Amino acid sequence: MSLQNAFEAEFTKPSVFLDRNKIMPHYTPNVLPFREKELGDITRVVAAALRGQRPENLFIYGKPGTGKTSAARHVMDELSVFAGKKELKIRHVYINCRTHNKKYKVLLKCLREIFPSEPDKAFQGYSAAYLYEKLVGFVRDTETHLILVLDELDKVRDLDELIYSTTRSNDELPKGGISVIGISNNLLFKDALDPRTKSSLCQQEMIFPPYNAEQLHTILEQRVQEAFHPNAVESGAISLASAIAAQESGDARTAIKLLLRAGEMADEARVNKVTDVHVKNARSSVEQEIIMEHVTLLPEHEKLVLYTIAALTLQRKPIQTLSGTKAEGVLYSGEVYEEYERTAKKFKFNDPVSARWYREYINQLEMYGMIVTTQSGPGVKGQTRFIKLKVDAQKIKDVLEKEFAGA
DNA sequence: CCTCCACAGGAAGCGCAGGAGT
């Protein structure tokens, strides 16, 4: 009866997973199939540092989930190991520019990586010029080849200045130097750059093409071997997952996510085999997950509108016959707006948006695929739209209720 | 047929934050 039994049950609960970590989205595998050429190219560029030359800057771009980050990290890790063995002065710092989206933040992150022993607040509050001098000073004094791997480079606001700084620094450095490996998934981004920045950053450039279904299949098979128990995944499941991902974007990350969810679903159902049915269900689950992430990023009042729709949908249990026949879960545009006004007040949000803007929100929610609307045909007075929720009402309500309460 | 209803969605304009220009 005790919790010990519950723990025991959890502990010994059978699972299709051998090592779940190996199939998490952020796990970097140590083999990258179909990227031999790309790995070789990156290696060739950075290998200049082994000969004491400054590697040229490299710009990598390709769609999400094509292995750009994994490839760059893999090469750099290997390079560091090799350099360590040969006692060469080569360092690299990986920085994701989504969170470090300004020159200052990049410099700061960089210094903290290089001087981890300094107290937390070191460098905080110093000017960008000071940070820059400190970094250049480090490179000069130690004659290091420093390679900055800047992921999601297009997120940096003052990129021109950042690139200019690193380029200029190399003129002041007789030995050692700073190189940049830039990574972006925005293919148009390169053309919008300042010409000087562009020529500096794109001394070398590479494109990572999307994977096709066949390649995704191989990638998944290999991951399955590491992450799942032998024979725990049917080959049909792998085929379906790779087909879905290939059709959607050639994105290895969604393919992997798909199998992860499918595995979890098999565990929940307490079966020891992952089948294509699990993958099929996982697909909608992954889609819902993406939608849920999307929901939390919506503007406040758009969330309120969506919440209202969810609440009304739940409240209207089966079929309501107030004035004729209403199909299940279908709401009038007008009644939703009225209820939304009340909801907004209930949660202490000052003045609700106008009815006009509310309609704009409805259009947006439809575009996101969270609701569908249909024109009111004969049988209803006036011209209005019927609104129907396309995602799990209870889930939406729970998530948003928690959020409103927290705020 | 005309009118009212209950909306849809276009046009203009307003206040604000952030980027460009100086």
Add this chain to the structure above:
DNA sequence: ACTCCTGCGCTTCCTGTGGAGG
């Protein structure tokens, strides 16, 4: 560091549309 400008979220006002009802 200052103003200027622009884009964005939103309101106000308005015209359009399809059915209900007299």
